[in-house]
Amino acid sequence: MKQTANLTNPYSDDTQSKITSTPAGMAHWAASGPEGKTCRECNFMLKHGHYSANSKKRAGRLKPIKCAKHESMMGRPGASFEPGTPACRFFEQNPNPPALIQSNWKG
């Protein structure tokens, strides 16, 4: 959320930190879920197994994801965000999470 420079920050430092670290499209605050878990390992992650092929920066890496929990709560798809984002409180363990880097990548 963008703020005007001359206005007082309406949020506590804690809330401001959560706003800053949570990308659009998540179902709840980033890092409000189990410690050490990321959205990549969550059952609500969409686009399982989609890897970038041509991007110089991301080649062989898991593409940005969408969250099915966010979509079910909002009634429409949310923005895509990085799969390595710290998990939120709605996290549900995927027994077979996709690798962050494609296993047969030869880059």
Ligand code: SF4
């Ligand atoms: S942890 Fe799961 S429910 Fe929460 S934002 Fe990430 S993918 Fe969505």
